[in-house]
Amino acid sequence: MNSLIGAVREQEEAARFLTWPGDFDLDRGDHVEEVHLASGAALEGFAGDGAGGTFFFCGEGGEERPVLYADSEGGAALLAIGFPELLQLLLVAPWWRGCQRFTAEESRQLAAEYLEEVPNLEARRDRAAAALGLALAAEKDVLDRLREVVLGIGGNFVLIFTPEGAPYEPLFPG
Numbered sequence: 001m002n003s004l005i006g007a008v009r010e011q012e013e014a015a016r017f018l019t020w021p022g023d024f025d026l027d028r029g030d031h032v033e034e035v036h037l038a039s040g041a042a043l044e045g046f047a048g049d050g051a052g053g054t055f056f057f058c059g060e061g062g063e064e065r066p067v068l069y070a071d072s073e074g075g076a077a078l079l080a081i082g083f084p085e086l087l088q089l090l091l092v093a094p095w096w097r098g099c100q101r102f103t104a105e106e107s108r109q110l111a112a113e114y115l116e117e118v119p120n121l122e123a124r125r126d127r128a129a130a131a132l133g134l135a136l137a138a139e140k141d142v143l144d145r146l147r148e149v150v151l152g153i154g155g156n157f158v159l160i161f162t163p164e165g166a167p168y169e170p171l172f173p174g
Helices: 004-010 012-019 083-092 104-117 121-132 139-151
Strands: 035-037 043-048 054-058 066-070 075-081 159-161
Touching: 004 012, 004 083, 004 121, 012 083, 012 121, 035 043, 066 083, 075 083, 075 139, 083 121, 083 139, 104 121, 104 139
Parallel strands: none
Antiparallel strands: 035 159, 043 054, 054 066, 066 075
C-alpha cells in the first residue's frame, strides 16, 4: 500500500494547497507541550499548522489511525478516522475550525471569506485532489462526518496536558 503522506510530500501542488489554505504542514509535527491521551494509547505528532497546533495519530498502526488536533491554546478534538478522511476535510472545508455548529450556513459564510482571499481555491483544491488520486466528497458530507467524529467517538480521545494532569478543552461545543 502506498503512503498518502508520501504522496503529499511528492506532489508539490497538493502540498502547497494543504499548507495554504489548508494550514497543514507535514514538517511541523512537534507539539510545544508534553501531552498524552487519557486512555494511555500511543500519540504521534505528524503535522502542524501555522499557529502552533499539532495533528496527532492516535494508537498503533499507520495512516488509518484516528487523527486528533490540538491547538496552541489548550483545545483539542478528534477530527478524522484516518489520514484519507483528514485530507477530505482539509481539501473540501479548510475553514473547518470555524464550523463550530457544523451547519451548511456557517460553512457557506466561511467559504465565502476564503474564496474572497483565495479566488482560485476550488481549482487549486481540485488539482491537489487529482494529484493525490482522491475523489472529493460533498462539503455537507465532510461536515456531517466531522460532526459525527467529534461528537461521537471523539469523546473517547481526551488529550491531557501531562505536567498538570489537566484535559484540553473541546474545540467544538458538545
